[in-house]
Amino acid sequence: MSKILEVRQLVKEFSKGSKTIRAVDDVSFDVCSGECLGLVGESGSGKSTIAKMITALESPDAGGIFLDGKGITGLKGREQRAVYKDIQMVFQTPTDSFNPRLKLGDGIMEGMINHGISRPEARKKMLETLKICGLSQEYADRYPHQVSGGECQRASIARAIVVNPKLLICDEATSALDVTVQAQIVELMRQLKSENHMAYLMICHDLALVQQLCDRLLVMYQGKIVETGTPDEIIMHPREDYTKRLIDSVF
Amino acid sequence: MQQPLLAFNNVEISYDDEAMIQGVSLKMNKGEILGIVGESGSGKSTLIKASMGLLGRSGRVSQGEILYQGQNVLNLGDEAFRNLRGPKMGMIFQNCGSALCPIRTIGDQLCEAMKEHGQTDRQAIKDEALAMFDRIHLHDGDRILNSYPFELSGGMNQRVGIVMAMILKPDLLFADEPTSALDVTVQAQVVKEMMALRETFGMSIVIVTHNIGVVSYMADNVAVMHKGRLVEYGKTRDVIDHPIKDYTRQLIGAVPRIRRG
Ligand SMILES: Nc1ncnc2c1ncn2[C@@H]1O[C@H](COP(=O)(O)OP(=O)(O)OP(=O)(O)O)[C@@H](O)[C@H]1O
Ligand SMILES: Nc1ncnc2c1ncn2[C@@H]1O[C@H](COP(=O)(O)OP(=O)(O)O)[C@@H](O)[C@H]1O
Numbered sequence: 001m002s003k004i005l006e007v008r009q010l011v012k013e014f015s016k017g018s019k020t021i022r023a024v025d026d027v028s029f030d031v032c033s034g035e036c037l038g039l040v041g042e043s044g045s046g047k048s049t050i051a052k053m054i055t056a057l058e059s060p061d062a063g064g065i066f067l068d069g070k071g072i073t074g075l076k077g078r079e080q081r082a083v084y085k086d087i088q089m090v091f092q093t094p095t096d097s098f099n100p101r102l103k104l105g106d107g108i109m110e111g112m113i114n115h116g117i118s119r120p121e122a123r124k125k126m127l128e129t130l131k132i133c134g135l136s137q138e139y140a141d142r143y144p145h146q147v148s149g150g151e152c153q154r155a156s157i158a159r160a161i162v163v164n165p166k167l168l169i170c171d172e173a174t175s176a177l178d179v180t181v182q183a184q185i186v187e188l189m190r191q192l193k194s195e196n197h198m199a200y201l202m203i204c205h206d207l208a209l210v211q212q213l214c215d216r217l218l219v220m221y222q223g224k225i226v227e228t229g230t231p232d233e234i235i236m237h238p239r240e241d242y243t244k245r246l247i248d249s250v251f
Numbered sequence: 252m253q254q255p256l257l258a259f260n261n262v263e264i265s266y267d268d269e270a271m272i273q274g275v276s277l278k279m280n281k282g283e284i285l286g287i288v289g290e291s292g293s294g295k296s297t298l299i300k301a302s303m304g305l306l307g308r309s310g311r312v313s314q315g316e317i318l319y320q321g322q323n324v325l326n327l328g329d330e331a332f333r334n335l336r337g338p339k340m341g342m343i344f345q346n347c348g349s350a351l352c353p354i355r356t357i358g359d360q361l362c363e364a365m366k367e368h369g370q371t372d373r374q375a376i377k378d379e380a381l382a383m384f385d386r387i388h389l390h391d392g393d394r395i396l397n398s399y400p401f402e403l404s405g406g407m408n409q410r411v412g413i414v415m416a417m418i419l420k421p422d423l424l425f426a427d428e429p430t431s432a433l434d435v436t437v438q439a440q441v442v443k444e445m446m447a448l449r450e451t452f453g454m455s456i457v458i459v460t461h462n463i464g465v466v467s468y469m470a471d472n473v474a475v476m477h478k479g480r481l482v483e484y485g486k487t488r489d490v491i492d493h494p495i496k497d498y499t500r501q502l503i504g505a506v507p508r509i510r511r512g
């Protein structure tokens with residue numbers, strides 16, 4: 001399988017007064033096409049910060065990020081837009097994916113229209129994708145504050161997959177969903193993975209879900225990757241203290 | 252018979268005059284933990300918001316009554332509701348990050364919330380908050396207090412929301428998906444903390460969660476919501492271990508379980 005994403009020695013620091021926190025501390029990993037890479041770990045260990053650097057919402061202090069072998073940090077304008085058609089993200093808080101003043105349907109169509117797809121065609125694709133994500137047509141005309149957290153999250157997944165990205169980053173994308181909807185989304189992700197070779201970076205606190213869906217797992221603790229392996233290896237034979245505690249805490 | 256702390260009698264709630272929740276009747280006693288589980292969009296948050304008077308402009312309770320200590324909260328004015336919220340009824344929001352004010356530090360927001368309820372000793376408030384933060388694995392509490400919400404991770408903001416609600420030791424705590432953004436070690440600690448508050452102060456808790464394991468561990472009774480209706484309601488062990496309704500069976504059947512080899 002070909003490497004889609006390469007992350008090399010990534011570092012990100014934040015300073016607050018006289019204190020500096022190394023939110024991401026020398027992190028490297030790859031994601032191959034059709035692969036689902038899980039990122040689990042301590043709350044505050046830098047998972048979302050990594051996702052934000054890959055999607056250019058934050059810039060790294062050191063290290064590199066490569067998409068199909070090409071460096072993508074510090075790109076601007078048209079070049080950046082071209083790259084970010086291939087990388088989409090579903091955020092931890094679903095409302096973050098949408099402009100509160102736009103109806104969900106318009107929010108989902110925005111990306112397609114920016115990439116030159118005609119309005120009627122974009123609308124058709126938008127409605128199809130809503131349906132795939134388990135939302136009926138009427139949701140296209142609702143505003144983000146008029147839907148439940150789970151419904152909004154399904155709409156944001158629709159917004160992300162509607163442009164056929166090569167890599168989908170899911171930051172806690174299913175935590176607002178009940179387990180039956182979660183199962184539908186997981187099924188959808190599986191399908192996109194096998195049919196379109198879509199790759200995933202999946203940040204998730206639910207170890208059982210990670211075990212179902214991911215091919216490989218990274219465990220983060222205090223800004224560093226402390227353990228890697230297949231989900232079964234890590235869950236059945238955890239090596240690090242933190243990983244052991246994590247697995248023992250599952251209800 | 253003890254008077255229930257909170258009772259829903261045949262409640263219907265509408266958004267923009269369309270009934271969203273219908274025929275919900277529930278009762279909880281002081282010191283009880285009630286779990287609400289169910290479909291995304293089935294109205295779990297709506298039930299909680301109605302009890303707290305937070306339905307907003309488009310929503311209203313269109314039938315039935317919600318009684319807090321025998322008093323119908325639907326007849327309360329804004330002022331009376333404000334006095335109830337905080338020390339009597341507290342809430343952990345589903346989306347804590349956006350429930351916080353984006354342009355003020357956590358510490359300021361915490362002190363302000365406490366001041367509204369007559370606590371003005373900043374140092375005492377801070378000390379208590381720091382101790383609580385520490386127990387739920389936020390060991391650099393000083394940084395948290397000096398931060399703005401955007402400077403914190405999702406799980407950190409969620410814990411801020413938890414501390415803001417719990418520090419007032421409300422008689423009744425509504426917790427809307429309180430652990431969804433937390434890693435499981437922190438989740439376990441937060442659950443422990445809630446149980447301790449019930450032990451020590453007799454706090455009653457309504458917890459909405461998708462985590463059936465958490466409900467199963469914490470709740471005395473469980474309510475299952477589906478399409479705006481209460482489909483199953485009873486003792487936790489009965490509902491979780493021997494569900495009667497199809498939807499409940501589906502829900503419990505869909506819970507992903509960790510394989511430990
Ligand atoms: N914009 C920012 N300014 C200052 N500090 C930040 C900022 N963004 C993140 N941080 C800090 O960086 C660290 C990592 O945050 P991040 O959001 O990546 O954690 P996370 O692993 O996604 O956690 P969670 O599981 O709770 O979502 C935290 O200590 C956080 O407070
Ligand atoms: N302000 C609102 N205006 C119109 N509809 C709303 C509003 N808030 C929620 N809804 C709808 O009410 C239903 C229940 O929402 P909610 O109580 O948030 O569900 P959940 O069970 O996931 O917490 C959903 O279908 C949602 O779309």
Ligand SMILES: [Mg+2]
Nearest residue numbers: 048092404405
């Ligand atoms: Mg995060």
Ligand SMILES: [Mg+2]
Nearest residue numbers: 149295296345
């Ligand atoms: Mg909700």
